[in-house]
Amino acid sequence: xxxxxxxxxxxxxxxxxxxxxxxxxxxxxxxxxxxxxxxxxxxxxxxxxxxxxxxxxxxxxxxxxxxxxxxxxxxxxxxxxxxxxxxxxxxxxxxxxxxxxxxxxxxxxxxxxxxxxxxxxxxxxxxxxxxxxxxxxxxxxxxxxxxxxxxxxxxxxxxxxxxxxxxxxxxxxxxxxxxxxxxxxxxxxxxxxxxxxxxxxxxxxxxxxxxxxxxxxxxxxxxxxxxxxxxxxxxxxxxxxxxxxxxxxxxxxxxxxxxxxxxxxxxxxxxxxxxxxxxxxxxxxxxxxxxxxxxxxxxxxxxxxxxxxxxxxxxxxxxxxxxxxxxxxxxxxxxxxxxxxxxxxxxxxxxxxxxxxxxxxxxxxxxxxxxxxxxxxxxxxxxxxxxxxxxxxxxxxxxxxxxxxxxxxxxxxxxxxxxxxxxxxxxxxxxxxxxxxxxxxxxxxxxxxxxx
Numbered sequence: 001x002x003x004x005x006x007x008x009x010x011x012x013x014x015x016x017x018x019x020x021x022x023x024x025x026x027x028x029x030x031x032x033x034x035x036x037x038x039x040x041x042x043x044x045x046x047x048x049x050x051x052x053x054x055x056x057x058x059x060x061x062x063x064x065x066x067x068x069x070x071x072x073x074x075x076x077x078x079x080x081x082x083x084x085x086x087x088x089x090x091x092x093x094x095x096x097x098x099x100x101x102x103x104x105x106x107x108x109x110x111x112x113x114x115x116x117x118x119x120x121x122x123x124x125x126x127x128x129x130x131x132x133x134x135x136x137x138x139x140x141x142x143x144x145x146x147x148x149x150x151x152x153x154x155x156x157x158x159x160x161x162x163x164x165x166x167x168x169x170x171x172x173x174x175x176x177x178x179x180x181x182x183x184x185x186x187x188x189x190x191x192x193x194x195x196x197x198x199x200x201x202x203x204x205x206x207x208x209x210x211x212x213x214x215x216x217x218x219x220x221x222x223x224x225x226x227x228x229x230x231x232x233x234x235x236x237x238x239x240x241x242x243x244x245x246x247x248x249x250x251x252x253x254x255x256x257x258x259x260x261x262x263x264x265x266x267x268x269x270x271x272x273x274x275x276x277x278x279x280x281x282x283x284x285x286x287x288x289x290x291x292x293x294x295x296x297x298x299x300x301x302x303x304x305x306x307x308x309x310x311x312x313x314x315x316x317x318x319x320x321x322x323x324x325x326x327x328x329x330x331x332x333x334x335x336x337x338x339x340x341x342x343x344x345x346x347x348x349x350x351x352x353x354x355x356x357x358x359x360x361x362x363x364x365x366x367x368x369x370x371x372x373x374x375x376x377x378x379x380x381x382x383x384x385x386x387x388x389x390x391x392x393x394x395x396x397x398x399x400x401x402x403x404x405x406x407x408x409x410x411x412x413x414x415x416x417x418x419x420x421x422x423x424x425x426x427x428x429x430x431x432x433x434x435x436x437x438x439x440x441x442x443x444x445x446x447x448x449x450x451x452x
Contacts, residue, residue, distance in 0.1 A: 005127075005128055010129065013128045014128055015182060017121050017128075017144075019178065021141070023175060025144070027172070030152045030156035035052065037165045054214075055104045055107040056110060057400070060114050060400060064115045064397045065119070065205050072387070075190055076388075076389060077187040080116060080120050083113045083116015084113065086110075088173055088177060090110035095173075120393075124190075127388075134323065135373065139315050139316045142315045146312070159171065208238050208239040209397070211234050215229070215230075217404065258390060258394070261382055263328075264383060268379065273435055274371055275402030282406075283410040284425035285304065285422060287422060293352070303361070307364055311372075314365070319374075321374070325374075328378065331436075332440035333437075335437035337364075338433045342429045345426055379395050409425070
């Protein structure tokens, strides 16, 4: 089997992945800023307009693993290209929505398209880059995901300062068409699996993760916890049935076969911890900057910038380091730096200068960037090449669930504590980062697992 593809095809192939992944990740975040404008234009209330956000997140989460399984059966290029085409079309439909119902349906379609992109992007990277450069490819991917998720609100604010909310979606159309053209010409064809698509597993997957995300979100918004707890309980029960079914399958949709590998399971656990810690900071810090320090929206956005900027600078370097050094050790060091940055931020003086804030968030972003690239390489490299789709899908699922849990934890902290809520959230983030660093130290990526 060919080990990667040559340049310039390799560079162009990753370009199309970078464009599509940026759009898919950004669209999960930038809509938040425009929700008040959308509610006003469509003449709906705030409780209804939140479904513009929830519909996208739910569609992505419930379809990631089924689409990664389809990628193994039909080919990763076909799933990626189809997902990108659907995402681009849905973006156009979102921009031309005249009612809440139409916009929600378009967002669901857009979420399915985004899942097609995110479910196989890491799997494609494995076939684009040769094994000796895989860390670089994963590093560039981590750079795109990390910066896109962190910069979403700032990008949205920039677009909305010069255009209407519809342009948050319309900008995707020309970019999507460009990425589709490049993808058709440059993405490699990958080996096909002989197993058949399991519709029962797809339904159980949708119910498990759908109820899980709805339940987690409900804990953040409902004073009466009966319904959210019932949803989480149902998710657990259906999840048990789902897992039991997967244990009997040779190529399970939920890759329990990969989770039996300690390196894979530990890498997934550390990924969950890192993204939960990230969201604890991203959601809570703006409240601290505005409500406690009296900063404006623009100042808050600028103060948050050092984190994604440091991540952007470190992720490609960490990817190169992951090709030379043990990913587990690099990831552990990265999470230790992240924990140190979060702790330093929690210990900010009562009247911090801009420099006090900047160096702390830069240190946190540096650690996050140092961790993500080696960790993602460990995830994809510890899976056999014919199971790259399952590994890619679960990696994206873990990220989304981790972010949802982090956001829900902030809501719970803000409800339980009347003072120092942001500090409590940050210290919890420190605990998660240190837990991830500890798990990372147990990882050992052997030659056998890397090349199987």
